[in-house]
Amino acid sequence: MAKQKAFYFDSSACTGCKVCQVACQDKNNLPASLLWRRVFHYGGGSWVQQGETMAPNNLFAYSVSTACQHCANPVCRDVCPTAAISKRADGIVVIDAEKCIGCRYCQWACPYGAPQFNEEAKVMTKCNFCYDLQDQGLNPACVDACVMRCLDFGDLEELRQKYGNLDAIEPLPTGEITEPALVITPHKHAQMSGQGTGRILNLPEEV
Amino acid sequence: MGVEGEPQIGRIGLKDLMEKGIYQVPRSPGDKFTYTAGKAFREDPAANPLSTVSGKLEIHCQALADIIAMYGLTTTPPIAQYRRPVEGVEDTYSDWDNKVKGEYPLQVMNPHNFRRSHSVFDNIPQLRKAFPQECWINPLDAKERGIQTGDTVLIRSRWGKVVRPAYVTDQVMPGVFTLGEGAWVEMDEALGIDKAGATNTLNGTHLTGQGEEPWNTCNVQVEKWTGTPLEPDYLWPQRIPIKEA
Amino acid sequence: MNVHDWALIAFSILVQMSVGAMWVLRVVHYFAARKYGVEAADRLSDRALLALVPVIALAFVASLFHLGDPFNAYRAVTNLGSSWLSREIFFGVVFAALVVVFAFLQWRKIGSFGLRNVIAWLAALVGLVLVYSMFNVYLLPSQPAWNSWATPISFFATTFLLGALAMGAAFVANYAYLQRKEPGCADTQCTLMREALRWIAVAAVLLLGVELVALPLYLATLAGGSAAGLASVQLMVGSYGWVLALRVVLVFVGAGVFAMFLYQNAMSAGQEKVLGNLAYAAFVIVLVAEVLGRALFYAVHVQIGI
DSSP states (O other), X not given: OOOOEEEEEETTTOOOOOHHHHHHHHHTTOOTTOOSSEEEEEEEEEEEEETTEEEEEEEEEEEEEEOOOOOSSOHHHHHOTTOOEEEOXXXXXXXXXXXXXXXXXXXXXXXXXXXXXXXXXXXXXXXOTTHHHHXXXXXXXXXXXXXXXXXXXXXXXXXXXXXXXXXXXXXXXOTTTTOOSEEEEOOTTOOOTTOOSSEEOSOGGGO | OOOOSOOOOOSSXXXXXXXXXXOOOOOOTTOTTOOOTTHHHHHOTTTSOOSSSSSSOOSSOHHHHHHHHHTTSOOOOSSXXXXXXXXXXXXXXXXXXXXXXXXXXXXXXXXXXXXXXXTXXXXXXXXXXXXXXXXXXXXXXXXXXXXXXXXXXXXEOSSOEEEEEEEEOTTSOTTEEEEOBOOOOOEETTTTXXXXXXXXXXXXOOOOOSSOOGGGOOEEEEEEOOSSOOOOGGGSOOOOOSOOO | OOHHHHHHHHHHHHHHHHHHHHHHHHHHHHHHHHHHOHHHHHHHHHHHHHHHHHHHHHHHHHHHTTOSOGGGGGGGGTTTTTOHHHHHHHHHHHHHHHHHHHHHHHHHTOSOHHHHHHHHHHXXXXXXXXXXHHHXXXXXXXXXXXXXXXXXXXXXXXXXXXHHHHHHHHHHHHHXXXXXXXXXXXXXXXHHHHHHHHHHHHHHHHHHHHHHHHHXXXXXXXXXXXXXXXXXXXXXXXXXXXXXXXXXXXXXXXXXXXXXXXXXXXXSTTOHHHHHHHHHHHHHHHHHHHHHHHHHHHHSOOOSOO
């Protein structure tokens, strides 16, 4: 079976520092408003009156760093009218900016918000797994930047054998829609996608 | 590694250290790293007094209290006691005994925002995008004021005003309010309001001798901002204070 | 809403209206020719047909405005293998080409009736495939507000409702023109126009029924589904509630009330001016209603995921 490159993300160690997000912007010279990798904070719970003070009641919060999942079933590639999106033999899904007409159909189709419109170039862009670095045997920028070593990458099957089959936690959508090439180690408070009781805590302008 | 010369011999090669990310120095009881502070005093306090007035470790220290009183600003008791801080929790009440909240009912905390190191690198747009310099407010306090996450809020203290987007979260206690320290002031001169949310705008000028840091306590009131909508600060023109020579 | 969305609303409404109009023209022409001969049928429908050409042209210009990079637009037909959008554009271009060719041949009376007839029916059939492709574009698992049986029903209802009322207005304008320029044929043309408008009114009321039944069922199923679906419903009845209400009221007035008056008026001769005004009014009111409906479609879609 053809190899599929995949990301591994360890939510149990992630501090939500966003170095991965900023390193990606730096490596790809992205304007501040364009994020190929995004870090979401997810949490919930409440405070209850306890005598004269307030006490926390099931408070929880954790962070999830996500970019493009380079899915096994990339709906973006299927729906693109100009065939600007293609999947390499190693599984990496890439947008060819020369062919893109900026119609945003891929943005409508992707449940992970990976394809993003570049206002200056007027075309869709997204995480390309730093394939230019990988082709030289180097690591993607986000993997190298993470101070907690939460991010890793490699062959999807090998990552699954090492870390398990979990490919989604809140706020990510469940994996059945597009079969993401992603393996996650959940945070101790992580909630399963579709069954979350919390909410995305980021300000809308952040992500 | 791209450096010329002879490599020195050490405990771990640089490449291995970068790979592993950590090196733990081996320790054993009584090894050469063992150090006991004030060893002589511990072994024979009578023969080896410390340089304090009593010759002992002073938990009750009159000398320190006297020095602080000499500065002429505030006084501190010679032994640790709870002292009512300037603009602490008591000052959020107009009537502390009957627990009636006053004009500035929220206590402000100023955590170190991820976006910058105190104020260093606050002017980088990508970092501003990642960390919007929002203020944190508890859902109970937010509900009373009709505030939701993303709303712009006006934050008023006895000394100044700032506007920032609000983040409603249970990660802060009711009655407590946080705003990251170190933002670069962006004063709207006409309105007298700092749009950037520099916490110093909210602080007064209290002089103290020692034993308290008055800028660390501050009371504020928060309400929804009804003026011109505030643009996210990663979109503001970048300020680069150092010009080319 | 931004330029991107307005361009899509304009494009999709104009294209669907053109497909519907083409079908109305074909059906009316067929029955008119059977009763009064091809010449009379042509006289009824040719100018309406010519009016379609600028509408289709406008639709395609509008579509270019929703692209970030319109200069690469020619590439948009290169993924016919998997992209419904590619297919929509392909069939859109074929439909437009066939309509323009047919309109040109019909205008100049080039080629036999048989040839022109075949091209016209081909255009109408391709138009159906076009609308089929259009609704398939929106059947995305990540878009619960769109990924529903209501989308094809709504697209086809808009197609035939706007097509019918647009052609109703066109027939009236055509008759007014003929009265001034070719008064000799006025009587036959008047009868033809009345009959066409009667059927158009009936079609309008039936399609109104479809829209009014589909709407609450759609809202109910969507609200009971995913969180994103529920959020869409909340937008539709909450912050956009006034748009939804206006859309329903207008389509009821235009395709219901006015259509009924249109039918009644078309039954008896003599009040052509009133008939004309009713037809124009019904078309404009329903056009506004359908534009509002399409605007809602693009405004309230809450995507699953992040």
